[in-house]
Amino acid sequence: MAMTITEKILAKAAGKDKVVPDQLINANIDIIMCHDVTTPPAISMLAEKAIDKVFDREKIVVTPDHFQPAKDIKSAELHKRLDDWAKRHNIKHYYKLGRAGVCHALLPEQGHIRPGEVIIGGDSHTCTYGAFAAFSTGVGSTDLAAALATGELWFKVPASIKFVLAGSLSHGVYSKDVILAVIARIGVDGALYRAMEFVGPALAEMSMEARMTITNMAIEAGAKNGIIGFDNVTKQYLDEHLKDKTDYTVYESDDDAEYISVEQFDCAEIEPMVALPHLPSGGVPITECAGKAMDQAYIGSCTNGRIEDLRIAAKIFKGKQAAIRTLIVPATPVIWKQAKDEGLFDIFYDAGCVISAPTCGACLGGFMGILAAGEKCISTTNRNFVGRMGSPKSEVYLASPATAAASAIEGKLTDPRGYI
């Protein structure tokens, strides 16, 4: 029987020939991502049950990122619990301060994501890794604890929605604009419990970085996972990054696989988008909201804190001044060093931006750029919920790095196409 790529990966992980949507399965997990907010409670839960073991010390990747470097005593204690546990179990892939980075940028960059595998993480944006033709989804601490101990987890097989991304992106339009347009159309629960499968020629023109921006935000439409098939771009990235270069399995959706619905997008018609507060589905073209005054710009996060994003921002900032507080947050140490070596930091410095160490920081309202009541932030992150970046009375506007940089220079929402 015909299956989608998501169904094929889950069938393999469950040791079955086939699975169908809504079927309950027990799947073997290939990689587990652990960070500083949701893993310490999972560790405590296991300790309470007197289960002090991990299923495979080589299949767990640990990085503190949300409050790292520790922002206060309490977060330092979370980090210490994570650190003690990682050392006690001799976790092979443990990225400590200096090598730690925003989890969803770090794992692919460090070569932990392989096609055809099942990855879970104690973080909702774990769906990012689906850009590599893998099944990847976010879980809470109890699921994480269970998976750490047993290496397996129950899932309900999701039905898939196919998103056909036709056409080519216009100048000044990026994958962030595409995913904001997708979510604006289907809503924040438009893909609830579903797999979002992205196909179409527009993807072929996108780098892995750009594709990760798309799958990163699948959760913002309520999806269980986002997934993009394997091609030469995927292969090249993996050839350069994979830790374990042994053969991986590439799955593809069958031509006659069943989808619960199909959504068509002509990417040539998508404009730079801004998601207005307070939902990621609040996307409107920049032409409809330009001119609104901002107080801060934030360029970073697992959505848009990769080198390609920083290059785009630097191109726009070159020789210009930021009119508002602007934070540049390279997502990982490798990205940080690359940006420095390429001279991007000089451009950001000259423009009056703050350059931060890799951290989730202000993306989730943790620290390093928190908003006061009444303040507005143009941000390359993925969520603009009430209070997400600080005061419940602040506002977050989501956009691409280009739109964020142009808006930082003008101090108001600005169409980036005038700058590139």
Next chain:
Amino acid sequence: MAKAHVYKRDHINTDEIMPARYLNTDDRAELAKHCLEDLDSDFVNKVEAGDCIVAGEDFGCGSSREHAVWAIRTVGVQTVIAKSFARIFYRNAINNGFYLIELPAALEKISDGDELEIDYKNGLIKNKTAGIDIKFNPLPDFALEIINAGGLLNHITTKMK
């Protein structure tokens, strides 16, 4: 008897239920002090053990933080009744042995302050204030199995032994 705290809103997200600024701890009593703070800052003062939260679509969307479920439970809420739930929140609740009620007519049949009596086994909410009986579909068997075990970890530890 359970009092209903009704929020006529869709997409009540985990940032509102448990703001990230408090996630530097997983101490449940500490988290509970801020339960629903960015949605209704008075909630923790008015909620009593056994009460229910009633809401619209997609309750619990956003971050995977289980802290949201822990906070709601720790303040004593017995169940959340919503038109629908976000996926990770739903899993987290079941994994904690916390019963959720999916009820498409939640906001039409229950008003703020209504007194409810809930029969989980038979899928029936008696709205004492409105004088009506409301049927709901009990959770699927696999979820009940986990809930009856007292959560996922109990469930797997029994299996591991």
